[in-house]
Amino acid sequence: MSDKLPRDIDLATAAEQSSEEDEAQEGNVLNSQIHSADPAEHNAMHIVDESAEPDLDGLLDALENAADPEADAVVDDALDIDSAQEADAAYEATHDESEEDAAEVEIDPYEDFKLELRMKPGKWYVVHSYAGFEKRVKSNIESRRISMNMEESIYEVQVPMEDVVEIKNGQRKLVNRVRIPSYVLVRMDLNEDSWSVVRHTPGVTGFVGNAHNPTPLRFDEAFNMLKSTVQVAEAPAKPGTQKTGGQAARVIPAEVDFEIGETITIKEGSFAGLPGTINEIKPESGKLTVLVSLFERETPVELSFDQVTKL
Template structure:
């Protein structure tokens, strides 16, 4: 072999060696980079999942907060609407009361309260009407009223109209007070006395009388009234559903405030509770005398 061929072979071998080393270096680099690229992909995928999870949680949390805000807003709106309705009803009631009081003031005479035996209100009215005619004092005794509220009560699946006295033990009389009229009233069987200062007959404020005589229903005429077979004059009241028995935690002896009706804002003391029905009876001071009245859990509140 010539020197020239020998040099060429050595040169070619060196070139091949360098190429092989370069190829090995490239393969080594690729092997090192491959796991790094795969790890980066895994990290990227994990990061994407974590971001999606956080986004979902944020969306859910935001929706919950929005729902709470909407719920609170709806609750506040409902409470505001109830307050507005109650204020409107109170304003309407006071307006009707003022108008009804003005009408009563136009009538002759003054209103007096006579006290009688409990349960004898109807008989006192009937007897007083008859005595006023017989003893010819109709020009002084104009009107005798036993205020009664009508309600519909369901019993044995049937509706029945019941009447409740608004002033048990009392009768209202519109009259001109003079000796003859006073004597007729005072001597009527069942009457115990006039209500007044130190036993003297004292006129009652017309506004107070109006609270018991004014119909609850604005569509009912104030003059509308009826007399039953016993001579009881029924003040024209709407036939509302009688108070049902409710479960409650009121106790005997507890002091409460009446929220509606002629005795609204008056304090009462619970005297009886029916353990089976939950119905309550309370004592109310009316014209200086404790008078029993029926109480409904929905129409009273505790005195704090």
Template sequence: MSEANWYVVHTYSGYENKVKANIEKMIENRRLQDQILEVSVPMKEVIEVKNGVKKRVQKKMFPGYVLIHMVMNDDVWYVVRNTRGVTGFVGPDSKQPVPLTEAEMRNMGIMKDDIVVDFEVGDTVTVMNGVWENTTGVIKAINPHKQIVTISVELFGRETPVEISFSDVKIQK
């Protein structure tokens, strides 16, 4: 069995979520869970201003496209290609689609490197760089997406939360 890769499927505009639902139904009906691992319509949050009112809304990052993490073979290709709303795979030859590289996935903001840290909430850390250098604090929160920790430091006799980059803290032993 070959390795799973990300492929891009072109759809009719506005049918991305319907195509995703159709493919997921097909996965369930044909028991393809081990070959089609994930179907994604990447979204991003934007702020729209209408009539002077700001509102956060979800927008499709790539209108007209659906990303599929799957093991490419003739059966899976046939199922996806013949799903209602799919116009074809993206690539120079629709019969042999080209998978996205990990670099392309990262550049699109879809796939990020998993960062493993050796600290957790409640640990005492020392700040190594920046304005708070040599300050000691207790980790109150960890945000892996932004790659920051929120530590509690004493400032003017009060506990104050401060956000510090993962790379700027060291666990105190």
């Protein structure tokens, strides 16, 4: 009995100590949970504070630290390419515009002549003459203005001429002829004396317009009638073209002694001796398109002027 009592006391003491240890462990766990909750709560409050007032410097530092050098290099290359392409496009656009402007701003080869024509005293009048007597009438008016002391009223007399290529029977011939047959141009101050001197010149049949109060030519009319009397300088070459030097090449019109629909005879070539009908005339190249009847069908044949003859 006495031995059993101390053993029970020891067991009770051990149980009490075990209970105290369990309570101590539970207290430690609870404290650790409380301490772990405090930092989380503090961090949450810190995040809320940062969302309310963002730290820009911190964000920029974070972005710089997070930057990818390879990605940045790719982006920089792309930007450089875009900039180069934009620069090339801008240069091409500017270059094209400058070329267009240079093409548009062409120098008029008749500019000097127009200026001279505007500055001359008097006005241009047109008089009738007998056909084929234009040059003689010009000479007669010039003689009368001197003999009758009219140099201060009658200034100039012109018979506009032109070069024409005449093609007859396949032969080309350059002919200088009167541009406006039966007309003579006179530059003068119109008054009774000047009118009388011109009107009563041998070969003159009258003034164009009102017989006693003729109407002068407008500037553009006078220019168009007189521009064939001057030699124009060569116009500056456009960018990319080559200058030929000398005076500007004149296009000489051609007069052809053929008519569309006219029947001719081919005198040379594979179809020599056959008749044909002129279907097209090309004065610039000296060619004809002739319809030749072969096997009951009309076949177009291109021939030069000297390969055919009139019937």
